[in-house]
Amino acid sequence: MRPFKYTNAKDVPSALKLAAGNPNARFLAGGTNLLDLMKEDVERPDELIDITRLGLTQIKATGSGGISIGGLGRNTDAANHPLVRQHYPLLSQAILAGASGQIRNMATNGGNLLQRTRCPYFYDVAMPCNKREPGSGCGAMEGINRMHAIFGWSEKCIAVFPSDMAVALAALDAVVKITNASGEERVVDFADFHRLPGDMPEKDTNLSHGDLITSIEIPKNNLADHSYYLKVRDRASYAFALVSVAAAFEMKGNLISKVRIAMGGVAHKPWRAMKAEQMLIGKEPTEANFKLAANAEMADAKPLEHNKFKVELGSRSIVRALQMALNGGKS
Template sequence: MRPFKYSNATDVATATQQLAANPNARFLAGGTNLLDLMKEDVERPDELIDITRLNLTQIKSLSGGGLSIGGLGKNTDAANHPLVRQNYPLLTQAILAGASGQIRNMATNGGNLLQRTRCPYFYETSMPCNKREPGSGCGAREGINRMHAIFGWSDSCVAVYPSDMSVALAALDAIVRVRNAGGQERTIPFEDFHRLPGSTPEKDTNLEHGELIVAIELPKNNFAEKSYYLKVRDRASYAFALVSVAAALEMDGTRIKQSRIALGGVAHKPWRALKAEKMLVGKEATEANFVAAAAAEMADARPLEHNAFKVELGRRSIVRALQMALDGGKS
């Protein structure tokens, strides 16, 4: 690990101003991803600004309905909060599907959104990686790419985004509230928060340097009774998704009034299955309709040499997640 300056921030204004003043500075919260990257010499900040003392941990109801989740609250606290469990069980399921209990006790909600890919070519500094070193090439493009993207990739990068929590947040139409060094706040719809790689894979999000995630806001919805998070992985725990699906349904009798479907493990960002969602609106909640919607969504997949299995796995996972959501996660 390389030498770095360390300081504690006592308020949001000081923290954002310190970060904005140094393009090579990083915020330090849970540190569950950043410190690993520093030890591997992938990330090389020369200054860490500790923000763990900032008062951004509250979970509270919003005036018009919905919920605000503090950016510096711990993943464990968010997953187990009564308002989250009651009104957004999909988020609870997704958080608990990720990492381990020890890591969830350290990891923050805002930090979860900002974690970087676990692509082995990104971590291996002897290999080319446009995300780590722009212009060097993508080792995974023609390498071992079993775990990599089937949607939205470019010749510059085929890595996938690892967060489970973010897949649920994408399906729940979350909003990310951020504050900059000048004290101004802005909100970013979750669909616009993460980026596809294009020609700039080194940019994971549309967050500006100097901005801090102060809260994640969830709008009020009617999905609590019929939602489910399905994670398919190589082993039962502490593994990243091959494919994951966050599925939620709002019913009008036997017909689907609204649906939300987001996929993980398939793209550089949480992938909203918009084609499948649109196909299901107004339809009967039958296996045949679930199968048709899943097939329509996966028709645009572009598998790489070693991950064509993800296409069929994605189809089956969407159908299974929808069936589980319809049954309230009980089957």
């Protein structure tokens, strides 16, 4: 870990000002991923601006019937907030599927969205990695890529985004509220928050230096009765997803009237399964329909040498998550 200056920001304006003054400064919130990567010498800021004392932790109903979740609130609090549990159980479940109790107590909601990939070639400074060191090559492409992407990857990068929470937020049509270095606020649709790797895998998101996530808003929906977050992993708990699925739908009579499906562990960003969603609208929630939709989505997958299984696993996971959602989350 390189030497860095530690600065304690007192309020939002001073945090923004500090960041604006130093292009090599980083905000420090939960620190669960940033410090990990600094110890690995992957992240090399020369200043950390502690933003844990800025507030921005509130969870409250919005005027339009949705919910606003403070960017600096802790994951545990978001998962356990009565409004979230009651109206967005999918989000609770996804948060609780991630990491461990200790880490969820530390990690912030904004920070969760800014996790970097767990690709082992990214983490190991002895290895080539275009994300860590643009132009050095992708170690995983010809290497061991069992954990890697099957959708949306580029020749430059095949990494996947590790968050669970973000997969649920993608399914729930969340928006991210951001204040930039000059104090200007903007709202970004969740689908536009994270990026596909393309030619610039070093850029995970569309944030600029000094941008601060102040809150995440989820619009009102009626998906709570039928939602489920399924996570498939190599051990029962405390492991990153091979594939995960956030699935939720609304019924009108016997038919699906609205459906949201997002996947984790398959791409450089939470992967909205739009094809599957379209195929399910107006259909009965049967296993056969679930399968047709899932297979249609996975037909576009481009697996790599070691992750071909993710195509079949992805398809099965979509079906299973929808079935669980149908049964109100019970098997």
